[in-house]
Amino acid sequence: MIKHSATLAVNEKIAARRASGQTVVHLGFGEAGLPVLPAVADVLRAAADQNAYGPVLGSASAREAATGYFQRRDLPTTAGQIIFGPGSKALLYGVLAAIPGDLVLPTPSWVTYAAQAALTGKRTIPVPIPAAAGGVPDPAELESALHTARANGADPKILILTLPDNPTGTAAGADLVKQVTEIAAREDLVILSDEIYRDLTHHPEDHVSPASLLPERTVVTSGLSKSMALGGWRIGLARLPDGPLGATLTDDLIGIASEVWSSMAMPMQFAAEYVLSEPAEVTDRITRSRNLHAAVAHAVHEIFRSAGATCRTPNAAFYLYPDLEPLRPQLESAGITTAEQLSAHLLDQHGVAVLAGSHFGDDPGAYRFRVATSLLYGSTDDQRLQALASDDP
Numbered sequence: 001m002i003k004h005s006a007t008l009a010v011n012e013k014i015a016a017r018r019a020s021g022q023t024v025v026h027l028g029f030g031e032a033g034l035p036v037l038p039a040v041a042d043v044l045r046a047a048a049d050q051n052a053y054g055p056v057l058g059s060a061s062a063r064e065a066a067t068g069y070f071q072r073r074d075l076p077t078t079a080g081q082i083i084f085g086p087g088s089k090a091l092l093y094g095v096l097a098a099i100p101g102d103l104v105l106p107t108p109s110w111v112t113y114a115a116q117a118a119l120t121g122k123r124t125i126p127v128p129i130p131a132a133a134g135g136v137p138d139p140a141e142l143e144s145a146l147h148t149a150r151a152n153g154a155d156p157k158i159l160i161l162t163l164p165d166n167p168t169g170t171a172a173g174a175d176l177v178k179q180v181t182e183i184a185a186r187e188d189l190v191i192l193s194d195e196i197y198r199d200l201t202h203h204p205e206d207h208v209s210p211a212s213l214l215p216e217r218t219v220v221t222s223g224l225s226k227s228m229a230l231g232g233w234r235i236g237l238a239r240l241p242d243g244p245l246g247a248t249l250t251d252d253l254i255g256i257a258s259e260v261w262s263s264m265a266m267p268m269q270f271a272a273e274y275v276l277s278e279p280a281e282v283t284d285r286i287t288r289s290r291n292l293h294a295a296v297a298h299a300v301h302e303i304f305r306s307a308g309a310t311c312r313t314p315n316a317a318f319y320l321y322p323d324l325e326p327l328r329p330q331l332e333s334a335g336i337t338t339a340e341q342l343s344a345h346l347l348d349q350h351g352v353a354v355l356a357g358s359h360f361g362d363d364p365g366a367y368r369f370r371v372a373t374s375l376l377y378g379s380t381d382d383q384r385l386q387a388l389a390s391d392d393p
């Protein structure tokens with residue numbers, strides 16, 4: 001049975017605790033933590049009377065705006081390669097449903113991939129991520145996992161890369177992306193490159209998309225949930241590969257989308273078109289958000305390090321993935337032997353919600369958990385706006 005997504009479940013648990021009067025510091029949910037940019041809200045209001053069903057792939061003008069978005073990021077793109085959907089989660093599901101074969105899953109990784117693989121009848125082939133990287137597996141481990149998987153009768157066909165990564169808040173380096181893309185090309189894998197945090201890379205100029213290296217076999221998914229803090233609006237998009245695979249995938253996704261969600265809500269297509277054409281207000285907002293996310297993640301990173309935890313230095317998004325292994329003796333003497341117990345203890349004893357690493361496929365006996373630092377910007381929109389406006393957050 002597929003369970004309630006761990007990230008959404010923790011959110012609801014916290015809401016119930018708060019409703020019963022408890023104070024909870026909620027660091028468990030991947031919410032961007034910022035209010036809607038007023039100019040985007042105006043576009044949505046003006047589109048409120050757009051009540052007809054929309055085109056399955058998205059309107060021509062929204063798809064055109066998306067091509068500009070990718071072209072400004074050095075990915076030559078035609079409107080025929082773009083599909084919109086109600087969140088990139090739905091599009092990821094559509095792509096997994098459309099491509100037969102099994103899923104190679106770098107671990108730890110975002111909670112949803114393994115669940116979607118199960119929903120689409122795929123086996124998952126886990127591959128560890130090196131300590132200094134995020135979202136991209138170790139090349140030698142990848143080759144050996146492919147070999148073992150095939151020897152065991154699995155059929156690895158899709159490799160997910162999360163660039164940058166949730167849960168670790170890390171953007172993998174260009175060299176690692178290149179090495180892994182070369183293996184994917186040799187091994188006939190399709191790369192599913194989840195780039196939802198791309199614009200929140202602290203140094204965006206360092207980002208390398210596998211779509212620039214393996215254009216005929218890479219699907220890029222993205223959306224406005226994180227960079228524009230519009231998670232509840234459900235605006236996702238995918239850039240499909242060039243060539244025959246792209247053509248087949250487009251047909252398959254038209255079939256899946258038309259039978260599952262019909263189209264992204266029409267008013268949202270107007271909002272997406274506006275944001276993806278990147279007027280100055282939008283780029284300014286994204287730059288400010290990126291700086292705020294970076295400053296707060298670094299401050300919290302320092303707190304974990306000085307408390308004795310090990311933790312990768314964040315360089316993207318708004319996550320940290322501390323490891324309390326150096327504190328094992330103290331934790332064990334308090335009867336805490338798993339990440340799940342540790343997260344339950346933090347919530348019950350300290351009112352702090354985090355998500356245990358086991359939800360991301362990590363070793364349940366480790367003391368690793370994910371912290372979403374974007375939930376620290378304040379409890380009201382005014383406080384969050386002040387944090388965003390400050391040059392020294």
Ligand code: PLP
Nearest residue numbers: 030087088089110166223225236
């Ligand atoms: N991909 C990753 C890695 C995420 O962390 C999330 C949200 O938490 C998503 C995709 C989902 O994004 P969307 O809101 O576009 O469905």
